[in-house]
Amino acid sequence: MNIAKNMETIFVAALVVVSATSFATASGPAPRLAPTVAVQAGADANMTVVTVSAKRLSAAEKALLKG
Template structure:
């Protein structure tokens, strides 16, 4: 079977399948996803917090690190 000769038929068949699928799923209600109440209320008490306490490098130190 030569695909080049039948490209129009393949395209039309794919279009029919896509159209039928869109019509079949159009009447289905959209799923509603609700987040748990703990996430909606705010930050979790067990959330990890990282604090970095370091001094910034001066321009001379940055130049020294680059090479």
């Protein structure tokens, strides 16, 4: 079987399978979830903070790294 000759048939068959699967697995409307409470970013005292103190590379140094 030459796959290149039958590519359109394979595509249509895959499309039919995907469409049938989406209709078969589609239930009713999505359940409504209770609203969640938003947490502010500053509320967690145990949050890890990382500070990077390094100088930026110059254009010549970047060129050396690229190879």
